[in-house]
Amino acid sequence: MRYARSIEELHQWHQEALSNPDIERHEIEPQCGWYKMRRVKLGPWVPVLITVEQDIDPDTGQLADDERMRCEVDGINEDKIEEIWSHLKPISEAAFHQLFENRRSIPAMKDDYTPINLALTPITP
Amino acid sequence: MNAPITPDEKIKPKQAELAGLGHNNPPPFSQEKLAGFVERVTEFMKANKAWLDLKQIETDDHAEKATDMIAGLRGLYKEVDTARKAEKKPHDDAGKAVQAAYTPQLDKLKTAADKLKPLIASYIDKKAKAEEEKKRKEEAEAREKARLAEEAAKKAEEENDVGALVEAEAAKKAAEKEAKKASAPVKKSVGSATGAGRTISTRKSRHAVVENPLQVFMYYRDHPDVIDVLTRLATADVRAKDVDETKIPGISIAEKVSAA
Known part of the structure; x- marks a missing residue:
């Protein structure tokens, strides 16, 4: 019998990582949660979401298939999750949604592959 | 009869018509570059006012954005300062070249005067001491004369010798005048030989020495x-x-x- 992990279990590592920056991180074990990363050095933050797809049998309440990791970078599906995992910085869900808003409103954040020069345009409240 | 006008003089235009006034005296820095910075700084000042108008920062997002704003201010400061140094360098280099050319001559002149002054000071001191000794003796002699004249006056008074009395009074006055002159302070300065140089005098300065x-x-x-x-x-x-x-x-x- 395989039961689907709860939301709390799936986000346990992420919750601990938010308060402990030195938490152990295994290279090939991405964890569910909300993250940010840069595509280039000094580039703008990009939001990353890691979730798990669970097929649950409605009759038994158990997993009908293996859990599958899903990753979205800036809302777009990303297959190479292991390649970017070590570059992801855990953030809160609120900060994740704020990051989407900032990328929309701050012109300097529009190009993911161009380092940001904060001296060109001021950041306003 | 007027001098003939040559063909060249007819054709050659006046210098002022070729180039604007002041064309040989450009500003010391690039106006265009500065104008660019002024525009950017003005934009940053407007943004900074928006931040300060908040009075307080209440959210993580604002705190992080304000941190970016400070990074922007610092980055722009660095850019402007780098440009300032680059614009200033040719003038600094020119100033240094002037200093390097002139300073050795100034140093020689100052050192020469500084080496000569002690000789004059030593002479003034020696001369003043001799003068003071001479005046001391003169004053003593004058006081003695005045004393003798005083005694003579007393004697003339007692003997009702009016003629002697008047002479003695006059001698006493003359002696007192001599004594006063001899007691005047000695001059401690040297004037100019030609009339064009400044008088040089000695002066004493005092300073404390910490013993305890x-x-x-x-x-x-x-x-x-x-x-x-x-x-x-x-x-x-x-x-x-x-x-x-x-x-x-x-x-x-x-x-x-x-x-x-």
Whole structure:
């Protein structure tokens, strides 16, 4: 019998990582949660979401298939999750949604592959 | 009859018509570059006002954006300062070249005068001492004459010798005048031989020599300058990693929080 992990279990590592920056991180074990990363050095933050797809049998309440990791970078599906995992910085869900808003409103954040020069345009409240 | 006008003079235009006035005196820096910076700085000032108008920062997002704003201010400051230094360098280099060319001559002149002044001072001092000795003797002689004249006057008075009395009074006055002249201060200066040079005089200056530092410190212990020095020394030790601040008597530690 395989039961689907709860939301709390799936986000346990992420919750601990938010308060402990030195938490152990295994290279090939991405964890569910909300993250940010840069595509280039000094580039703008990009939001990353890691979730798990669970097929649950409605009759038994158990997993009908293996859990599958899903990753979205800036809302777009990303297959190479292991390649970017070590570059992801855990953030809160609120900060994740704020990051989407900032990328929309701050012109300097529009190009993911161009380092940001904060001296060109001021950041306003 | 007027001088003939040559073909060249007819054709050649006046110099002022070729180039604008002041074309040989350009501004010391690029106006265009500066204008670019002024525009960017103005934009940053407007944004900074928007931040300051908030009065307080209440959210993580604002705190992070304000941090980026400060990074922007610092980055722009660095750009403007780098440009400033680049614009200033040719002028600094020119100034240094002028200094390098002129200063050796100035040094020679100053050193020459500084080496000569002690010779004059020594002469003035020697001469003044001789003069003072001479005047001392003259004053003593004059006082003696005045005393003798006083005695003669008394004797003439007693003998009702009016003629002798008048002479004695006159002699006494003359002697007193001589004594006064001899007691006047001796001149300690040397004038100009030609009339064009400044008079050189000697002057004495006084300075303290600290024989007992503790006594001097106790005397000045409440002076603001002394408090400043003590604060500076104690603060340096409080901030040093290898100093045990508990061993410093008479202080307390204050902490100030600032963003950096």
